[in-house]
Amino acid sequence: MTKKLNLKVNNVRIALNDEQDLVGAVAKKLKVNKETISEIKVLRRAVDARRKSNISIIYHVSLSISDGAKNKNRLLRDNDITEFRVAQEESLKYGGAELDERPIVVGAGPAGLLAAYWLAKHGYRPLLLERGKALPERIKDVSRFWGGGAFDEESNVQFGEGGAGTFSDGKLTTRVNDPIMQKILKLFVDCGAPETILTEQKPHVGTDKLRAMVAKITAQIRSLGGEVRFQSQLTDLKIKNNQVCGVVINHSEQLNSNVVILACGHSARDTYELLHKRAVAMEAKTFSIGLRIEHPQTTIDQAQYGEFAGHPLLGVADYALVHHEPTTKRSAYSFCMCPGGVVVASSSEKGGVVTNGMSMHSRNSGLANSAVVVNVGPGDFDNNPLGGVEFQRYYERLAYITGGANYMAPGQSVESFIRNTSPTWSNDLKPTYRPGIKLSALELLLPNMVSTTLKAGLIAFDSKIKGFAGPQGFLTGIETRTSAPLRIVRNTESYESISHMGLYPTGEGAGYAGGIMSAALDGYKVASGVIKKFKPLQ
Structure with a gap:
């Protein structure tokens, strides 16, 4: 009986104009008969549009071939072909230290949810505390605000079940290369995310499917013995001899624990102020500010895909x-790009305007938006841990006042911004930000080095995407929450605060992640660190 050979084959290329016969393309690459191939599975799918006249779909696959033995040496000489072995999951060993009480996780964004889920799965019965509301009430509050109603500082785009990702594009891309990512993606699929996120190079869920997924993760935490409480804001830490021994919730309820995982998100400024007051080690770090740009999606499709724009496989x-930009020695770049999305009001404090991008799974708004931002750092503001927070707040309040002090956002056409002429609307493009837009000179809302760099960047971007700086582009301000403005410093091995034992700074708000997947990964790793140190609760 012929022994099968299990292989991983990378870079199987199928031109968009060709028949999408994956088995045939793999057989051609391997130089074997199609009939010898079985158990083929797509590991990764990506679009290669570098040559617009010949766009291809690139696959990485695993498979078995029946006549592998006689072809093995020949096949393995190709750098794209390796023997495929299922990775063995590393067993997690429990620690021996005793927990005083169940671990407390603060924040129900991606980092907090994954930390609480992983702890609950291993028998630690965590208590997950979230300052905002559960999803149904939160969605109502945000919809009311976007419609011109009251703004709620505790139930908004930043605070509540699922964190800021609940009102986002739901992108699951990350630059972090870690095998745990696949485990997290599989959890997301089990909780309702589409299976395509397991294979797409740029996986995307969309805010609608993400919300359903978050609700199921919350339910799993509860079913595994954890507890989840909403409208439970961290207002103080209980500290004894630089050891965190519990938390105070809503200025009244005291809860004891020698493990507090802090996954508060990058907009919990009052939490940052509390930590600073309690002398928790923090440091200012770089982040970026700028504007949010919109174009017709067809402009982007045609620039990127040429004659293939609109192809169903793309x-x-x-x-x-x-x-x-050499004149300012800074960089302008796109950030959090949302195809087929909308620009949303993302304030978390009264008297401030903040923008972000969001899309549904279908990405069918007809408009593309992205932040266009410039790096800033401690040299641009007071070099203390809260200096970046005050820097953000100053420009958010300036945008609020300029917009009319009613949460309308200042905005203008890309052309009028670049030319520094009177603000105008864009041709045939209706900006999506709600409650609405007030035409304003955006240059006055940004530091000079940021506006100078942005203008140069927009002109440069137009050379790469025709029409980017053209009459159909529109800018809305202001974008400030690209990442945390500080880092809560932790031990690289134990994940504990370097100043306070028992406090575990986690995720984007602590300065250790940027986006849904890297935040979820950090939550998983911090929870694993707790598991390796402590025994499960009996």
Whole structure:
């Protein structure tokens, strides 16, 4: 009986104009008969649009071939072909230290949810505390605000079940290369995310499917013995001899624990102020500010895909752009690009305007948006841990006042911004930000080095995507929450605060992640660190 050979084959290329016969393409690459191939599984799918006249779909696959023994040496000489072995999951060993009480997780964004889920799965019965509301009430509050109603500082785009990702594009891309990512993606699929996220190079869920997924993760935490409480804000830490021994919730309820995982998100400024008051080690770090830009999605599709724009195998196009400006020694770049999305009001404090991008799974709004931002750092503001927070707040309040002090956002056409002429609307493009837009000179809302770099960047981007700086582009301000403005410093091995034992800074708000997947991964790793140190609760 012929022994099968299990292989991983990378870079199987099928031109968009060709028949999409994956088995045939693999057989051609391997130089074997199609009939010898079985158990083929797509591991990764990506679009290669570098040559617009010959766009291809690139696959990485695993498979078995029946006549593998006689072909093994020949096949393995190809750098794209390796023997395929299922990775063995590393067993997690429990620690021996005793927990005083159940672990407390603060924040129900991606980092907090994954930390609480992983702890609950291993018998630690965590208590997950979220300052905002559960999804149904939160969605109502945000919809009311976007419609011109009251703004709620505790139930908004930043705070509540699922964190800021609940009102986002739901992108699951990350630059972090870690095998745990696949485990997290599989959890997301088990909780309702589409299976395509397991294979797409740029996986995307969409805010509608993400919300359903988050609700199921919350339910799983509860079913595994954890507890989840909403409208439970961290207002103080209980500290004894630089050891965190519990938390105070809503200025009244005291809860004891010698493990507090802090996954508060990058907009919990009052939490940052509390930590600073309690002398928790923090440091200012770089982040970026700028504006949010919109174009017709067809402009982006045609620029990226040429004659293939609109092809069903491609979907809507995205972009990633960067320009290094020598006159300011800074960089302008696109960030959080949302094909087929809308620009949303993302304030978390009264008297401030903040923008972000969001899309549904279908990405069918007809418009593309992205932040276009410039790096800033401690040299641009007071070099103390909260200096970046005050820097953000100053420009958010300036945008609020300029917009009319009613949460309307200032905005203008790309052309009028670049030319520094009177603000105008764009041709045939209705901006999506709600409650609405007030035409304003955006240059006055940004530091000079940021506006100068942005203008140069927009012109440079137009050379890469025709029409980017053209009459159909529109800018809305202001974009400030690209990442945390500080880092809560932790031990690289134990994940504990370097100043306070028992406090575990986690995720994007602590300065250790940027986006849904890297935040979820950090939550998983911090929870694993707790598991390796402590025994499960009996």
